[in-house]
Structure formats: C-alpha cells, structure tokens
Amino acid sequence: MSGQSVQVKIDDGIAYVLLNRPEKMNAINYLMFSELDRAIKQIKSNRGVRAVIVSGAGGNFSSGLDVKSVMSAPMQAVKLLFKGLPGNANLAQRVSLGWQNLPVPVIAVLEGCCYGGGMQIALGADVRIASHDCKLSIMEAKWGLVPDMAGLVALRQIMPKDQAMLLSLTAKVLEGNEALTLGLVTQVSETPMEVAQQLAQQLMQTSPDAAAAIKLSINRSWTASVRSLLCRESISQIRLLLGKNCKIAAARQLKEPQKPYQDRQSGW
Known part of the structure; x- marks a missing residue:
C-alpha cells in the first residue's frame, strides 16, 4: 500500500x-x-x-x-x-x-x-x-x-x-x-x-460496527433535519442488533471481556 x-x-x-x-x-x-x-x-x-x-x-x-x-x-x-x-x-x-x-x-x-x-x-x-x-x-x-x-x-x-x-x-x-x-x-x-x-x-475496545455507525451518524446528522437524524439512527440500530459484533459486545460486558470482535460488517 x-x-x-x-x-x-x-x-x-x-x-x-x-x-x-x-x-x-x-x-x-x-x-x-x-x-x-x-x-x-x-x-x-x-x-x-x-x-x-x-x-x-x-x-x-x-x-x-x-x-x-x-x-x-x-x-x-x-x-x-x-x-x-x-x-x-x-x-x-x-x-x-x-x-x-x-x-x-x-x-x-x-x-x-x-x-x-x-x-x-x-x-x-x-x-x-x-x-x-x-x-x-x-x-x-x-x-x-x-x-x-x-x-x-x-x-x-x-x-x-x-x-x-x-x-x-x-x-x-x-x-x-x-x-x-x-x-x-x-x-x-x-x-x-x-x-x-x-x-x-x-x-478498538468497542465494536467496529458500532464505531462505523456512530461516525456515520454524527457526520451526516450533525446539520441534518431531525427527521433525517431519527431515520438514520433507527436504521443503524437495527443493522447493529442483527450483527454478530453487537452480541460480542454484550458478551464482553457480561462474561467474556477478552472475546475478540469480528471484522467490520460490509456496507458500513
């Protein structure tokens, strides 16, 4: 590279x-x-x-x-x-x-x-x-x-x-x-x-998918309309809940603090 x-x-x-x-x-x-x-x-x-x-x-x-x-x-x-x-x-x-x-x-x-x-x-x-x-x-x-x-x-x-x-x-x-x-x-x-x-x-201690969603939300919603902001938050949250890294994040908080995250989902 x-x-x-x-x-x-x-x-x-x-x-x-x-x-x-x-x-x-x-x-x-x-x-x-x-x-x-x-x-x-x-x-x-x-x-x-x-x-x-x-x-x-x-x-x-x-x-x-x-x-x-x-x-x-x-x-x-x-x-x-x-x-x-x-x-x-x-x-x-x-x-x-x-x-x-x-x-x-x-x-x-x-x-x-x-x-x-x-x-x-x-x-x-x-x-x-x-x-x-x-x-x-x-x-x-x-x-x-x-x-x-x-x-x-x-x-x-x-x-x-x-x-x-x-x-x-x-x-x-x-x-x-x-x-x-x-x-x-x-x-x-x-x-x-x-x-x-x-x-x-x-x-790097947080989910790579969550990091991608948070960055996307802040950058695109900072000056956007409230309706656009609410829509983007909801869509991102559904995608995160359906992904494996969200489950891994929960496991890291509850019982397996060293459990590794998977690579970022495609599409972020």
Whole structure:
C-alpha cells in the first residue's frame, strides 16, 4: 500500500499513514495527492482496520501545497481540480473529505508545521492531536487562494463562523494551545503520537460496527433535519442488533471481556 511519498503500514488493526517528503517538509505535490487518495480507498476496503493514525515524517505534518511543483505542470493542476459535476469532490478535496468517509476513527498527529493544504488534510480527521509547539494555519489567503480542499466541511462544525472567517482571511499562524482554545485541534500533548496510539487502542475496545455507525451518524446528522437524524439512527440500530459484533459486545460486558470482535460488517 505504500508509495513514494505516502507510506501505509497496518499493525494490529491500526493503519499508520505517513506523509513522507521530509526534505520538503511534506509539501503536497501531485504524487502525494494521488497516493493519499489511493491509501484512503485501500483502507476503506480493508474491514480489519479499526483505526487510522495520520502523521508526517521528519517532525512536520505538512507545509501545505508544493506550489512550485504543481504550477510547473499545468496538467497536474487540471487533474487536481477536475470534477465531473460541481458538487462532486475532486482529487484535492478527496484527501481531506476522504478521511470523514472512512468507517473507522481517524486521528491526525500534528507536529512542526501544519499549513494550508496540510491543515485541510488534518481537518478531515476525526481527532487532531497536536504538539504544544506545532504551528497551524489556514494559509491559502497568503497565496491569493481560497481554501478549496473541503476542510470547511469540518471547520464549520468545530469552530464559530467568525473565528473560522478570521483565521481564513488573515492566514494567522497558531501554536498548539491557541489552536486548542479555538477548537481547531482536539488535544495538545508533548507526545502526540503516543497519545494517538493510546487513543486508537481505546477505540478498538468497542465494536467496529458500532464505531462505523456512530461516525456515520454524527457526520451526516450533525446539520441534518431531525427527521433525517431519527431515520438514520433507527436504521443503524437495527443493522447493529442483527450483527454478530453487537452480541460480542454484550458478551464482553457480561462474561467474556477478552472475546475478540469480528471484522467490520460490509456496507458500513
């Protein structure tokens, strides 16, 4: 599953996704976009994966778009932005939105710089754990651009509109603790990778089907109508009750705490 600029390793149910261009501070070129998109699709098809941890090599998450690389090859820019219909996600948007569409929890480990496109990728994760000295910025305005990698899908749910507007307009650089205060990250730590691994292990103690249903329900129902929310909850609950992992969860609570879960049901 690994490529030249994105490494993927699956260890004991956890998929580790590493942005791996440390010599460029993990700046995102066309190859990295493509390999991230492919990694997300491959993880989604692997029903044995229980959690994902996304991080960057060399002490940085990502410095953002590799503008020089992308602009030097106009056809790459076209491929990044092309979409069949305006409401579909293009390649640049799928590397952020794709994490939300995975049926497993996704944790981003943020260290060093997390700018522009890197911030957009991180916003796609369900949880963001940053180091205290991490530098974060929605930086597109500095380049005369609009943030267009679908990070706003998550941003509009985790921050007040005025704060999101201010950060996007000013391209202000935040450190970990300030980002935590504003809700841009979930937690700060001196050892973010260690915290992420502990969290992943904790998340794996519950049914993979329940985790998929909960993530689906929260993501799709957060701004949906009450009727849509109620419908989705009922359908998901019936599916869970009919599945084997629900029975295993009950057994783990009552008499067999170490009984292993089965792989996630297909269809989540």
